[in-house]
């Protein structure tokens with residue numbers, strides 16, 4: 325199995341690139357943001373719990389997020405590997421993921437971060453907000469909060485996997501195909 329964490333700030337293109345990686349490498353894409361939006365769309369208890377955090381650009385509590393992620397992995401065991409997108413976002417989430425995978429004799433093979441500057445991120449998210457219908461994509465202060473949360477807490481996850489020499493960074497600027505090309509050459513040489 326090949327298990328990848330696709331990492332980077334909100335709006336860095338993780339979802340777009342994950343969809344392309346799925347096609348090429350036949351992995352299962354698990355986006356915790358997408359899972360939450362699905363739960364919210366279906367008015368489930370989990371969705372109701374998560375909604376206010378998401379609408380304000382804050383992290384949903386770890387126990388809720390980790391439980392949801394584990395369910396998704398457990399219900400899809402027969403795959404070539406997973407692309408984790410938007411997870412882990414905190415050190416406790418990373419530790420839980422490592423332990424959870426180790427219990428299945430699995431491991432994270434690489435964390436790949438898309439490097440995009442803050443100004444570009446805000447522009448991309450506002451553009452996406454015109455069609456995504458996401459409340460958290462349409463308000464500047466919510467977007468800024470999401471960036472702050474990334475810089476203050478989520479970015480530590482990079483260091484967690486860097487200690488294991490698993491973290492890589494690629495330039496997240498350019499066309500979708502250019503960025504995908506960088507990702508593939510990393511996948512084919514280092515992962």
Ligand code: AMP
Pocket residue numbers: 334335356357358360377378379381382383384385389409410411412413414417460470
């Ligand atoms: P995303 O689609 O990855 O940008 O996620 C949208 C929102 O869902 C985030 O701003 C958080 O509120 C919530 N979320 C997604 N993944 C996580 C996570 N791993 N931990 C906590 N909250 C999350």
